[in-house]
Amino acid sequence: MATTAPVHAHAAPQGFIRKYVFSLDHKVIGLQYYFLALTAVFVGMFLSLIMRIHLVWPGAELPLFGAIKPETYVSFLTMHGTIMVFFVLTTAPQGGFGNYFLPIQIGAPDMAFPVLNMLSFWTTFVGFVVLIAAFFVPGGAPLHGWTGYAPLSALPSAGPGEQLGADLWVTSIAIFCLASLMGALNFITTTLDLRAKGMTLMRMPLTVWSWLITAILGLLAFGVLLSAGILLLLDRNLGTSFYVPLVVVNGTVMGHKGGSPLLWQHLFWFFGHPEVYIAILPGMGVASQLLSTFSRKPIFGYKAMVYAMLAIGLLGFMVWGHHMFMSGMSPYSAFAFSVMTMSIGVPSAIKTFNWLGTLWGGRIRLQTPMLFAIGFVSLFVSGGLSGPFLAQPVLDIPLHDTYFVVGHFHLIMGVAAIFGIFGATYYWFPKMFGRMMNERLGQIHFFITLLGAYAVFMPMHYLGLAGQTRRYSEFTQLAYQQKLVPLQTFMTYAAVITIAVQLVFLFNLFWSMFKGPKASDNPWEATTLEWTTSTPPPHDNFGGHTPVVNHGPYEYNVPGAAKDFIMQNDPATAPAH
Amino acid sequence: MGLALLCLIWLITFASTYFFVAKTWWLPHGASALAHHIDGQFTLTFVLMGIIFVLAQCALGYLVWKYSDQGKPRTVSYSHGNTKLEVLWTTLTAILFIGLNLMGSNIWAAERFEPAKAGSVPVEVTGMQFAWYFRYPGNDGKYGATKPNLIDPSSGMESAIGLDTGDGASKDDIVTGTMYLPVGREVDLSLRAVDVIHSFFVPSFRFKQDAVPGLLIHMHFTPTEIGDYEIACAELCGMGHYKMHGMVKVVSQEDFDKWIAQREAEKQ
Numbered sequence: 001m002a003t004t005a006p007v008h009a010h011a012a013p014q015g016f017i018r019k020y021v022f023s024l025d026h027k028v029i030g031l032q033y034y035f036l037a038l039t040a041v042f043v044g045m046f047l048s049l050i051m052r053i054h055l056v057w058p059g060a061e062l063p064l065f066g067a068i069k070p071e072t073y074v075s076f077l078t079m080h081g082t083i084m085v086f087f088v089l090t091t092a093p094q095g096g097f098g099n100y101f102l103p104i105q106i107g108a109p110d111m112a113f114p115v116l117n118m119l120s121f122w123t124t125f126v127g128f129v130v131l132i133a134a135f136f137v138p139g140g141a142p143l144h145g146w147t148g149y150a151p152l153s154a155l156p157s158a159g160p161g162e163q164l165g166a167d168l169w170v171t172s173i174a175i176f177c178l179a180s181l182m183g184a185l186n187f188i189t190t191t192l193d194l195r196a197k198g199m200t201l202m203r204m205p206l207t208v209w210s211w212l213i214t215a216i217l218g219l220l221a222f223g224v225l226l227s228a229g230i231l232l233l234l235d236r237n238l239g240t241s242f243y244v245p246l247v248v249v250n251g252t253v254m255g256h257k258g259g260s261p262l263l264w265q266h267l268f269w270f271f272g273h274p275e276v277y278i279a280i281l282p283g284m285g286v287a288s289q290l291l292s293t294f295s296r297k298p299i300f301g302y303k304a305m306v307y308a309m310l311a312i313g314l315l316g317f318m319v320w321g322h323h324m325f326m327s328g329m330s331p332y333s334a335f336a337f338s339v340m341t342m343s344i345g346v347p348s349a350i351k352t353f354n355w356l357g358t359l360w361g362g363r364i365r366l367q368t369p370m371l372f373a374i375g376f377v378s379l380f381v382s383g384g385l386s387g388p389f390l391a392q393p394v395l396d397i398p399l400h401d402t403y404f405v406v407g408h409f410h411l412i413m414g415v416a417a418i419f420g421i422f423g424a425t426y427y428w429f430p431k432m433f434g435r436m437m438n439e440r441l442g443q444i445h446f447f448i449t450l451l452g453a454y455a456v457f458m459p460m461h462y463l464g465l466a467g468q469t470r471r472y473s474e475f476t477q478l479a480y481q482q483k484l485v486p487l488q489t490f491m492t493y494a495a496v497i498t499i500a501v502q503l504v505f506l507f508n509l510f511w512s513m514f515k516g517p518k519a520s521d522n523p524w525e526a527t528t529l530e531w532t533t534s535t536p537p538p539h540d541n542f543g544g545h546t547p548v549v550n551h552g553p554y555e556y557n558v559p560g561a562a563k564d565f566i567m568q569n570d571p572a573t574a575p576a577h
Numbered sequence: 578m579g580l581a582l583l584c585l586i587w588l589i590t591f592a593s594t595y596f597f598v599a600k601t602w603w604l605p606h607g608a609s610a611l612a613h614h615i616d617g618q619f620t621l622t623f624v625l626m627g628i629i630f631v632l633a634q635c636a637l638g639y640l641v642w643k644y645s646d647q648g649k650p651r652t653v654s655y656s657h658g659n660t661k662l663e664v665l666w667t668t669l670t671a672i673l674f675i676g677l678n679l680m681g682s683n684i685w686a687a688e689r690f691e692p693a694k695a696g697s698v699p700v701e702v703t704g705m706q707f708a709w710y711f712r713y714p715g716n717d718g719k720y721g722a723t724k725p726n727l728i729d730p731s732s733g734m735e736s737a738i739g740l741d742t743g744d745g746a747s748k749d750d751i752v753t754g755t756m757y758l759p760v761g762r763e764v765d766l767s768l769r770a771v772d773v774i775h776s777f778f779v780p781s782f783r784f785k786q787d788a789v790p791g792l793l794i795h796m797h798f799t800p801t802e803i804g805d806y807e808i809a810c811a812e813l814c815g816m817g818h819y820k821m822h823g824m825v826k827v828v829s830q831e832d833f834d835k836w837i838a839q840r841e842a843e844k845q
Contacts (some may be wrong), residue, residue, distance in 0.1 A: 071816035145813045151790055152773040152815060158706070159815040241806055245791025248728040248739070249772045250706065261789050295644070301658030324777060326811075327787050328794045331689035335682060342674040349670040350663065352633060357662075359640040361654040366578040366645055374641055378586055381633045382593075385626045388674060393621055394681040398604060398783050401776060401811040443578075447585060454589045462602035467780030471808050472819035478807050480605065480780065487602065557653040564653070 010114060012539040022122075024114035025539060029121050030100030031432065036125060037092035040520055041418075042506075044523055047076045051497055052492040056485060058474035063445045069344070072161045073473035074143035078161075079134070081146025082169065085275065086176050087128050087416050093282030094125065094218070095426045097184060098211040100432065101186060103323075104530040105205050107196025107547040107569075109540040112189040116182050123179035131172035134165040142166035145471060149242030150264040151256075154235040157249050167236060170229050177226035180218050188553040196529070198549030202306070205553040206299065209306050210285025210466045212314045214278050220317065221274040228267035235259070265327055269320035277316045279413045281309060283376060283420025284351060290423050292374035295362030299554045301354040308347035308354075325393045326400045334393040341391035348384055352377065353419070360470070363557075367524070368442030372423035375450045376416055377558035383412025386461060402470075404464020405486040407457045415453045422449075422505070429512065430519030434535050437516060441508040445501060452498030456491050463487060491510045527567050528553055583631045586638035590631055597627065608806060608827070609782035609797035611688060612817020614782075618681040625677065652736055675811030693765035693797035698758065701767040703738045704775030704788040705730060705818035709808060710738050713751040715841065720767075728771060738771070756825040759833035760803050768794040776812035779825055800827040 013019045023029060053060065054068040061067055068076075079181040099117065103110055142161045144153035148169070156163045191212045195204075206213075231242040236254070243264045292299040299305060308552035315473060321329065321337030353379050364370065385410040389395050422445075429437050448489045466482050468475075475481040475488065522531040529549070533542050547569040555566040596602065607613055637674035676765045701712040701720055708730070714720045721744040734752045741747055758764055768777060770788035786796050800806075810821035828836070 069816075070819060074816055074818065143813075143816060149813070151775055152813070156581065158773055159770070162783070192643075193578070225585075246725055247772050248705075248725050248791045251729050251731065253725050253728075259791070261791065294648075298655065298657050300656065301663055304658065304663045326785050327741070328789045328792050331685065334685065338678055339675060342678045343671070345674045346667060346670045350667055353662075353666050354658070355657065356633070356636055356640060359637075359644060361656075362644045363651060364641060364645045365651045366582065366641070371582070374582065374586075374637065378589070378634060378637055385630050387624060388677065389619075389622055392618070392622065392678055392681045394615055394685045395622060396782065397615065397785050400785055401778075447581070451585065454593065458593045459596075459602075460590075461670045462596055465604050466602045467605055467778075467809070469778065469811050471813040473816075474819055478809055478822050480807055481809075484602070510792065521797055556654050559655055 002452070010110070014557070022118055024110070024118055026099050026103050026111045026114070026117060027432075028538065029032045029117050030096050030098075032121050033091055033095030033099055033124070034097070036121075037066050037088050038097055038129060040083050040087035040091065042570065044080050044088060045499055045502065047080040047083070049495065051076050051080065052495045055474065056489045058476065058490045059431055068473075070473040071143055072140070074145075074471065075141035075161045075165070076147050077471060078143055079131070079141050080170070082131060082173070084414065085279070086173065087108040087124075087131070089413060090180065090275070091124065092421050093286075093414060093417065093424070094187070094211060094214050094278070095121065097185060097286070097421075097428065098214070098282060101428065101530055102208055103190060104213050104533065105208050105528050106191060106194060106199050107529050107542070107549065108190060108194035109542070109546075111186050112194055113186050116186050120179045120182035120186065123175060123182065126177060127172045127175035130168050130175060134168040134172070137168065139163045139165050147268060148232070150232065150235070150259075150261050151245075151247055153264075154213055154232060154234065154244050155247070155249055155254060157252065157254075165264045167233070170232050174226055174229040177229065180222045181226070182325045184215040184218035184222070187211055187307050188219065191215075196549055199568075202303070203552050205285075205308075206288040206302070206305055207282070207285035209309055210281045213309050214281045217274045217278050217281075217313055217316065220394035221271040221278070222268055227272035228264065228271070228277055231326070232264065233403060250496055257317040262324070262327055265324050267322070269323045270317070272323065273320040274313075274316045276409070276413050277312055279417045280420075281312070283417045284309065286424045286427070287355065287376045287380075288358075289528070290369050291358045292372035292556065293524055294365045294367060294373070295358055296365070297358055297362040298552075298555045298556055299354070300357030300360075301350075302552070303553065304350055304543050305354055308350045311347040312344060315340055315347070319344060322391055322396075331393075336390055338393050342388060345388055345391075347386070352384070366391045367422050368437065368439055368446060369427035369524070371443065371446040372419050372426060375446065376423060378418040378450070379411055379419055379453070381414035382458070383408060383410075383416055386411070398467070399464055401469060402464035403460040403468045403470055406470050407460030407464060410457045410460070411453075415457065425509070427524065428530075429509075430523050431530055431537070432520055433513050433516075435512055435516030436519050436523065437512040438508050440502055445505045445508065445524060448501040449498060452494055452501065455494035456498060459487050459491050462509075474537060501574060525563075525565050527551070527565050529568055532567055579642040583638040583642035584831070586634055586641075587694055590634040590638075594627060594631060597623065604779045604783075607781065607783060608800060608802040609784060610801055611684060612781075612783045612801075614684045615700045618629050618684060622677060622697055625673065645823040648842075679755045688796065688798065692795065697763035697765040697797060699765045699767070700756065700758070701769070702756075702777055702788065704768075704770040704777065704810065704814070705737065705772050706753065706815050707810070707821035708737070709756075709777070709810075709821070709823040710734065712738065713837065714746075715749025715751060717746055717749055719746040721745070721750045727772075744793065749844070751837065751842060751844070754823065755838070756808070756823065757833060757836050758800050758825060758827050760800055760827050762830070763797055763799045766796045766798070768796065773810045773814050775810050775814050775821065778809045778811035780809070782825075785811055800825070803827050803829060
């Protein structure tokens with residue numbers, strides 16, 4: 001068992017810049033990540049609002065934008081996907097909550113490398129600025145989708161936005177990869193080396209496990225995307241031909257020869273599939289933490305949960321080819337990728353069973369964080385069960401690149417992951433800001449968002465069955481697609497309502513920060529170490545001493561105990577597990 | 578609150594399931610030899626996943642309502658899990674998911690592991706921003722050469738795909754913007770793209786395949802019903818992706834022969 005080394009301790013900073021801007025404190029950096037993601041999610045959501053309106057009223061004149069052109073729509077969808085995947089779903093759960101709570105939950109005073117941590121955030125920030133800059137350069141943002149398939153992404157003459165905008169896009173992603181690699185190293189080192197006395201691996205909260213496994217995935221995946229991105233930049237600017245064969249764009253023969261468009265897809269999805277789990281694993285950790293805490297029961301099958309997450313992480317690297325069944329790659333390899341993909345359903349099912357097992361026989365407190373955890377489970381089931389359709393190559397033939405896919409990944413890695421973030425926000429807000437969020441506003445936010453999310457994304461499955469192709473800026477050209485417009489219109493109305501109710505969340509967040517009732521140190525009567533320290537935690541997390549851990553993370557309603565929960569650092573005399 | 582949650586989750590579950598079961602929006606009528614096999618596998622998967630979906634969501638709603646804290650003291654069961662149960666549901670899901678997968682594999686193999694049978698109708702599909710062109714090799718059964726520097730999309734048809742008219746084999750090649758196919762005969766498809774990736778998607782045939790620059794991809798399928806079927810592009814190919822569409826006209830063998838003869842006559 002490693003103990004905390006004094007080299008990691010640093011004195012509390014004085015002065016605004018060192019304290020709030022270039023801070024070394026993981027808690028401040030966590031909040032910086034969180035607010036960056038919060039900014040990004042509102043940009044991404046705003047883009048989706050414009051897109052939804054344009055889809056069903058393609059000629060409409062919008063205030064500030066006028067009529068949206070087809071190329072503008074496609075560039076918005078590219079930026080929406082890129083912003084959401086990188087700067088929201090990767091940034092908030094891991095960079096935000098992971099940074100803030102991983103050290104505290106393992107009883108450490110800070111991350112292992114505080115300077116690297118600061119660098120990692122500011123690099124991410126630069127990546128975001130570079131990405132947003134793509135909107136404002138001549139030609140605008142790129143239109144090759146967040147997956148950036150070559151040759152479209154490699155040829156500046158392939159469309160508007162493919163000039164400087166596309167260069168900024170690739171550069172932004174490369175910068176983001178660098179930042180994520182730094183973060184991943186830090187998370188892994190911290191978890192392995194800085195755990196408090198008694199915090200064995202099997203006593204770590206499942207949130208810590210999820211952040212650790214996410215970091216390992218990030219370390220292995222982002223390096224590949226970084227290399228892929230550099231090769232793309234070379235193809236674009238130095239005339240190399242990694243991804244581009246001999247092609248003719250609008251009558252002009254390009255100078256490339258011998259490159260492979262499929263190479264980009266292999267490299268991209270070798271990153272891209274683990275990325276899905278990078279987005280959702282922290283959500284699984286949070287859901288487990290909340291379901292146990294608010295059911296007042298130990299998590300059902302703690303070890304099975306850990307092994308399931310490890311299995312998901314491992315299998316996640318062997319399934320990337322299921323994105324490429326229609327790409328022209330060998331049809332034989334589709335078998336292998338398909339079997340591995342179906343196998344990943346097994347640990348996912350184990351997690352669901354165990355979540356239901358945790359609720360069973362509990363004494364459930366339905367406070368706002370718990371509502372979002374329950375919503376997470378529902379969305380995880382719904383989004384997960386469309387997976388076995390898409391994992392079968394033969395069913396992927398009609399479904400690939402239709403709205404069925406869009407519905408699938410939005411439910412699972414979009415909305416479920418966001419519900420994880422919401423749950424985490426309502427749960428840890430008191431610890432982070434010392435005040436409680438408003439319960440009533442939280443309930444309104446939850447009910448409308450859950451219903452709204454289903455109303456937007458469930459119909460996408462019906463559309464996909466009917467053959468509605470994705471990434472179309474309007475549905476005016478094919479007769480069979482025109483028939484589907486009424487359902488699209490319903491989804492747009494649902495989206496407008498769902499987006500509007502997010503303003504309730506935003507209001508609750510900022511209002512409660514200043515006006516919410518003061519929070520006690522442990523308002524949810526939870527057991528993990530962040531609830532043993534003061535609210536908000538001091539600079540070194542535990543006010544000069546290091547906690548000693550005597551118990552597992554989820555000891556609720558232990559027979560014979562005085563209270564219905566035993567904190568991890570309570571004396572060992574209580575029944576140990 | 579527990580009851581409200583139960584109602585919400587059950588409402589979402591039953592409303593979602595209703596539209597699947599009622600087939601309000603569903604796969605278009607299948608018009609190729611493999612379509613009903615694919616649809617069969619689809620229905621099987623749908624029934625199995627549907628049952629799990631309804632059971633899991635209903636259980637979630639029920640548990641939340643049944644065990645929500647009403648303020649009355651109640652003994653909470655203290656359990657860290659049950660290894661037997663874990664092994665049971667791991668085994669069951671593994672058998673279900675992997676078995677389902679194996680069941681569909683012969684359909685996949687039928688279309689992709691074997692080349693088209695002798696006597697099938699050769700058609701070449703070329704995708705470019707933002708149009709599909711179809712080429713028939715004519716009486717000699719051979720496609721003439723195409724050259725990149727001859728490609729001129731603005732002139733359309735032969736010029737758009739860069740047909741080298743100096744090549745003897747290209748003399749009788751027919752290039753069209755609408756695909757004609759005889760009913761009940763296997764089609765030997767050659768797919769290519771000249772600029773970026775496109776994807777040839779005919780929903781009614783349950784057929785989709787990317788056309789990739791630098792690759793010549795062979796596929797085959799058999800249309801089984803006379804009629805007009807829309808073609809969509811299913812891979813993002815640029816600003817005009819949404820308007821890259823076409824039409825397949827499946828006609829009788831007689832009409833197909835007549836059409837070919839007529840086009841050959843026009844070329845002379």
